[in-house]
Each structure stands twice: as C-alpha cells, then as structure tokens.
Amino acid sequence: MTVFPSQTDNIAYARSLIRTIADYPQPGVSFRDITPLLADGRAMHAVAHELLVQAQGDFDVVAGIEARGFIFAGAVATLARTGMIPIRKAGKLPKPAHRVTYTKEYGEDHLEVSPDLKPGMRVLLIDDILATGGSLKAGAHLITAAGAEVTQIGVVLELEGLGGRLVMPQTRALLSM
Numbered sequence: 001m002t003v004f005p006s007q008t009d010n011i012a013y014a015r016s017l018i019r020t021i022a023d024y025p026q027p028g029v030s031f032r033d034i035t036p037l038l039a040d041g042r043a044m045h046a047v048a049h050e051l052l053v054q055a056q057g058d059f060d061v062v063a064g065i066e067a068r069g070f071i072f073a074g075a076v077a078t079l080a081r082t083g084m085i086p087i088r089k090a091g092k093l094p095k096p097a098h099r100v101t102y103t104k105e106y107g108e109d110h111l112e113v114s115p116d117l118k119p120g121m122r123v124l125l126i127d128d129i130l131a132t133g134g135s136l137k138a139g140a141h142l143i144t145a146a147g148a149e150v151t152q153i154g155v156v157l158e159l160e161g162l163g164g165r166l167v168m169p170q171t172r173a174l175l176s177m
C-alpha cells in the first residue's frame with residue numbers, strides 16, 4: 001500500500017527547505033531564503049494549498065506584494081480560480097491609482113496599486129514573510145484606499161521578534177521561526 005505524506009508532513013517539509021543566511025542584505029539581518037522552497041514542487045503545492053484552505057473562501061480576489069508575494073498570490077489565485085492583483089513597488093505600474101510609503105525590516109519603500117482593484121472587492125492579501133509588518137500594513141492600506149476590503153491575510157512565514165504580529169495581528173502564518 002502506498003502511504004502519501006500528510007499535509008502536516010508536507011508543510012514541515014517546506015519549512016525544512018528554508019535557508020538562513022547571516023548578515024544579508026545588511027549586517028545583523030538573519031535572512032530567511034525561501035528560494036529552495038520555491039524550487040520544490042511538493043513544498044510549493046502544499047504551501048499554496050494551505051494558504052487557500054486557511055483563507056476559508058472568504059475572498060473574491062487575491063492580492064500579492066512584490067516581489068516574493070506575487071509567487072504565492074499567483075499560485076493561490078490559480079488554485080482558487082480567482083484573479084490576482086499585484087501590489088507593486090513604485091514606478092512599475094503605468095497607471096497607479098494609489099500609493100503608500102512604508103518602512104520594513106531593512107529600509108523604506110513605496111507600494112502602488114492599479115485601478116483594477118475595484119471598490120467592494122473582498123481581498124485575500126498574500127505575502128511570503130511577515131517581519132516588521134510594514135509591507136502588509138502598507139498593502140492593506142492600499143486595498144482600503146481603493147474602497148476594497150481585506151477579508152483575509154496570509155503569509156508563508158512569520159519571523160518572530162520583529163513586531164509584525166503586533167502590527168498585523170489578523171495575519172495567518174503557515175510557519176514561524
């Protein structure tokens with residue numbers, strides 16, 4: 001008899017693939033590199049599936065934060081058969097409707113959203129990592145500014161001790177370290 005790994009095993013396997021790099025991109029930062037997870041089909045499918053399951057169908061479009069958030073938001077939107085709204089770094093969208101400036105673990109940045117995010121849309125906001133919470137807070141701000149509603153927030157990995165949980169307490173994280 002073939003025994004398939006459980007979803008719990010698959011998520012633990014995905015966690016085991018995350019690589020830690022000291023002092024990148026700045027001294028003092030412990031960088032959690034998800035690229036080995038991205039390269040693995042079992043891990044990617046399990047993570048995308050779990051992000052979808054934990055959102056409980058409570059959305060009609062998925063938004064992702066550039067750049068790593070796009071990868072998971074696109075995968076979840078495909079599984080859910082919804083559209084995907086890219087929340088982009090400044091200067092990338094030809095017709096941004098809204099813009100916000102924010103701070104994150106290692107610097108300041110700007111995010112923009114296009115007019116394709118319509119008032120009344122119910123949005124699942126996805127990113128790869130919750131660190132200080134600056135990126136997700138800025139993304140949620142843009143969604144609200146567009147007249148849409150953030151109904152669920154999902155990340156693959158929460159970094160403990162950086163304050164993100166206090167800033168974005170409603171975030172559902174698959175993993176923490």
Ligand SMILES: O=P(O)(O)OC[C@H]1O[C@H](OP(=O)(O)OP(=O)(O)O)[C@H](O)[C@@H]1O
Nearest residue numbers: 066067068104105130131132133134135
């Ligand atoms: O909670 P925070 O402190 O905001 O940190 C989390 C954010 O930082 C990283 O993005 P980054 O802006 O480095 O961009 P990238 O995805 O393009 O690498 C990560 O992908 C999250 O979006």
Ligand SMILES: Nc1ncnc2[nH]cnc12
Nearest residue numbers: 030031032033105129131
């Ligand atoms: N420590 C970290 N590792 C990977 N991505 C991050 N994004 C913000 N902080 C990060």
